Amino acid sequence: MAEESVSASPVRFESVTKRYPDADSVAVEDLTFEVPAGEICVLVGPSGCGKTTALRMVNRTVEMTSGDILIGERSVKEGDAARLRREIGYVIQQIGLFPHRTIAQNIGTVPALLGWDKERIRARSAELLDLIGLDPEYGDRYPSQLSGGQQQRVGVARALAVDPPVMLMDEPFGAIDPINRGRLQNEFLRLQSELRKTILFVTHDVDEAIKMGDRVAVLKKGGQLAQFATPTELLMEPADDFVEDFVGADRALKRLALMRVRDVDLWTAPLAQAGDPCEPVRTAVSAAEVPYALLVDGEQRPIGWLSERDLAGEKVPSTPDSAADPLIDSDSVLRDGLATLLQSGALYAPVIDARGRLTGVLSVEIVSDFLSSGKAAESELAATERPHD
Amino acid sequence: MIEPATSFAAIDQSFFTDRSGGGCIQENKLFCPGWVVDNYDRYVDPTLQHLVLVGSAVVGGFLIAFALAILAHRHRFLQTPFLAGTGILYTIPSISFFFLLLPITGRGPLTAIIALTAFNLQIIFRNITNGLRNVPPNVTEAATGIGMTRSQVLWRVEIPLSMPEIIAGLRIATVSTVALATLAVFANGGGLGTEIVSGSNITFKTGIIVAGSIAVIMAIVFDGVLLLTGKLLAPWQRKRVIT
Numbered sequence: 001m002a003e004e005s006v007s008a009s010p011v012r013f014e015s016v017t018k019r020y021p022d023a024d025s026v027a028v029e030d031l032t033f034e035v036p037a038g039e040i041c042v043l044v045g046p047s048g049c050g051k052t053t054a055l056r057m058v059n060r061t062v063e064m065t066s067g068d069i070l071i072g073e074r075s076v077k078e079g080d081a082a083r084l085r086r087e088i089g090y091v092i093q094q095i096g097l098f099p100h101r102t103i104a105q106n107i108g109t110v111p112a113l114l115g116w117d118k119e120r121i122r123a124r125s126a127e128l129l130d131l132i133g134l135d136p137e138y139g140d141r142y143p144s145q146l147s148g149g150q151q152q153r154v155g156v157a158r159a160l161a162v163d164p165p166v167m168l169m170d171e172p173f174g175a176i177d178p179i180n181r182g183r184l185q186n187e188f189l190r191l192q193s194e195l196r197k198t199i200l201f202v203t204h205d206v207d208e209a210i211k212m213g214d215r216v217a218v219l220k221k222g223g224q225l226a227q228f229a230t231p232t233e234l235l236m237e238p239a240d241d242f243v244e245d246f247v248g249a250d251r252a253l254k255r256l257a258l259m260r261v262r263d264v265d266l267w268t269a270p271l272a273q274a275g276d277p278c279e280p281v282r283t284a285v286s287a288a289e290v291p292y293a294l295l296v297d298g299e300q301r302p303i304g305w306l307s308e309r310d311l312a313g314e315k316v317p318s319t320p321d322s323a324a325d326p327l328i329d330s331d332s333v334l335r336d337g338l339a340t341l342l343q344s345g346a347l348y349a350p351v352i353d354a355r356g357r358l359t360g361v362l363s364v365e366i367v368s369d370f371l372s373s374g375k376a377a378e379s380e381l382a383a384t385e386r387p388h389d
Numbered sequence: 390m391i392e393p394a395t396s397f398a399a400i401d402q403s404f405f406t407d408r409s410g411g412g413c414i415q416e417n418k419l420f421c422p423g424w425v426v427d428n429y430d431r432y433v434d435p436t437l438q439h440l441v442l443v444g445s446a447v448v449g450g451f452l453i454a455f456a457l458a459i460l461a462h463r464h465r466f467l468q469t470p471f472l473a474g475t476g477i478l479y480t481i482p483s484i485s486f487f488f489l490l491l492p493i494t495g496r497g498p499l500t501a502i503i504a505l506t507a508f509n510l511q512i513i514f515r516n517i518t519n520g521l522r523n524v525p526p527n528v529t530e531a532a533t534g535i536g537m538t539r540s541q542v543l544w545r546v547e548i549p550l551s552m553p554e555i556i557a558g559l560r561i562a563t564v565s566t567v568a569l570a571t572l573a574v575f576a577n578g579g580g581l582g583t584e585i586v587s588g589s590n591i592t593f594k595t596g597i598i599v600a601g602s603i604a605v606i607m608a609i610v611f612d613g614v615l616l617l618t619g620k621l622l623a624p625w626q627r628k629r630v631i632t
Contacts (some may be wrong), residue, residue: 013481022516040497059534061530061533061534064489080539082536082537082538083536084536085533085535085536086535086536087536089535090533090534090535091529092527092530092534094525094527094530094531095527095531096525096530096531096534097528097531098528098531098532098546099525099528099547099550099625100549100623100625101625109537110535113536113537113541141494142624143625144625144627155531158535159535166536199593215423256467302444307531
C-alpha cells in the first residue's frame with residue numbers, strides 16, 4: 001500500500017447485494033456505481049435503506065452476499081479483512097475513540113498495527129494534530145478531556161493516519177450540534193480539497209448530502225439505487241417521485257447551498273472615504289445599482305452606510321449614521337448569505353473577502369434573480385463540476 | 390462448650406510462658422500488652438501461612454476466572470453455565486467445602502486453598518465479564534473497523550478498558566479471602582486462624598485480637614496496593630475534566 005504518497009483510488013460497486021439470512025427482504029440490492037478517485041460520494045436515504053450496510057461492505061465489516069466492490073483494480077474480497085481495513089480510513093458517528101489511550105496514541109493506532117517505529121508514529125500524530133487544527137499538547141490528553149467536536153476531528157485524524165486512498169465515513173457529524181456540525185463540515189471540505197481522498201460518506205440528511213457530495217447516491221428502502229448524480233442534477237432533475245419527495249419541496253432553496261456568495265454577480269455600491277467631497281458621491285448614488293454609498297477605509301474595508309444626511313455636508317464624515325452591518329463573508333454559501341440578510345432586515349449587505357476588503361454588495365434581488373434565471377442552473381452545473389474549492 | 394468467665398485454669402498451658410503475668414491473662418482481659426510483647430514471634434509463621442493461602446487463592450482464582458471469562462466472552466452461550474457453576478462454588482460454605490474435599494485432598498493447606506479459590510471464582514469472573522460487557526460498542530466497532538483482529542481488540546482495547554472493574558473484583562475477592570482464610574485452620578491449613586482458635590476451644594481475647602488485627606491490616610494493605618495498581622493501570626480515569 002502507499003504509505004507516503006497521497007493517492008486515491010476509485011471505488012466501484014458491481015451488482016452488490018446483501019441479503020441477511022433471517023430477513024425476508026434484501027438489505028442492499030444490485031448496487032452498481034463508481035466513485036471516481038478523489039471525490040466524495042454521499043450515500044443518502046431514509047433509515048433502513050441500506051446505506052450503512054452498503055458502506056460497511058467496502059471494508060467488510062459486513063460481508064456482501066453477491067457482487068463485488070473494487071478499490072482501484074483490486075477486489076475487497078481478496079485477502080484478509082483486517083489487513084484490508086487498515087488501508088481504508090473509517091470514521092463512525094459515535095467516533096469510537098479509545099478512552100484509555102491518549103489522543104496521540106489514538107491517532108497512531110493503525111500505524112502501530114502496521115508496525116511503524118515509535119518515532120515515525122509520533123511524527124505522524126503531530127502532523128495530523130496540526131492538520132486538524134489541534135495544539136500539539138492535545139496529544140497527551142485523553143479523549144474524555146476533549147469536546148465532542150474535537151473528538152470528531154481526532155476521529156478523522158485517526159482515519160487518515162496511514163494516508164489511506166479511500167475513506168468511509170458513517171454519519172460522521174451526526175452527533176454534533178448544528179452549529180459545530182456546519183463548522184466541521186466546512187473544515188472537512190477544506191481538508192479534502194488538499195487531501196483528495198476517495199470518500200464514501202453516509203448521511204440521512206439530504207442537506208448534508210448536497211453540501212458534502214461531489215456525487216450523491218440516493219437509496220430507497222430495499223437498498224435500491226434511486227439516483228446517482230451530482231447535487232445540482234439531483235436538485236434540478238430528480239429521477240423519480242421518490243427522489244423528488246426525499247430531496248424536499250424546498251429544493252429550489254437547497255440549490256442556494258451549492259453556490260458561494262463570491263460565485264454570483266454582486267452589485268457595486270458607490271464608495272467614499274472620510275474627507276472626500278460629498279458632491280460626486282451624491283451624483284454616484286443617484287445612478288448606482290445600490291442607492292446608498294458605502295464608507296470604506298484606506299484598505300477598502302467597509303465602515304458604514306452613508307445616509308442622505310451624512311452626504312448633505314461638504315465632506316464625507318468619518319462616522320456615518322449606520323454601521324456596515326451585517327457583513328457577509330464571500331466564502332459562505334449563498335443560503336447562509338441570504339439568511340444573514342433576511343435576519344438583519346437589511347436590504348443590502350457588503351460582502352468581504354478573508355482580509356475584510358469589500359468585494360461587492362449582496363441583495364435579496366440578486367438571489368431571487370439567480371434562482372429564476374436559466375443561466376443560474378448552467379453556472380451551478382459548471383460550478384459543481386470542479387470539486388469544492 | 391465455652392464457659393462464660395474463663396478462669397486461669399481453663400487457659401491453655403502454652404500461655405503460661407507469660408512473664409509479665411499480672412492478673413491480665415488470668416482474668417482474660419480484653420487486651421494484655423505484656424503478653425503480646427513476649428509472644429509476638431508466635432504470629433510470624435501463621436501470618437506467612439496466611440499470606441500464602443490468600444495469595445494462592447486469589448492468584449489461582451484470578452487465572453481460572455480470567456480464562457473462563459475470556460471463553461465466555463468469545464462464546465456467549467457459556468456465560469450462563471459459568472455463572473451458575475461459579476455461583477454454586479461461591480455459595481458452598483467454606484467449612485463444608487473443607488469436609489467435602491477431605492477425602493480427596495486430605496487435611497492441609499491445599500484443601501484450604503482449593504476451597505478459597507473456588508469461593509473467589511464467582512466474584513472475579515463476574516467482574517471481568519461485566520468489565521468486558523461494559524466496553525462501549527462503538528469503541529470495539531471502531532477498533533474492528535480500523536483493522537484490529539479479534540485478539541487485538543481483546544488485548545488492546547477490551548481488557549485494558551475492563552481493568553477498573555477487574556481490579557475492583559480482585560479487591561473484593563482479596564479482602565474476603567483474607568477473612569475467610571482464618572477458617573483454614575479447620576482443614577489443618579494453618580494461617581492466622583490457628584491463633585484465633587488456639588488453645589482448647591478457649592477464647593483467649595488478647596490472642597484473638599492480635600490475630601484478627603493482623604488479618605485486618607493484611608486486608609487493608611492488599612486493598613491499598615490493588616487500589617493503587619488500579620489507578621496506575623487506568624490513568625485515563627483520573628482525567629475527566631473537559632478543558
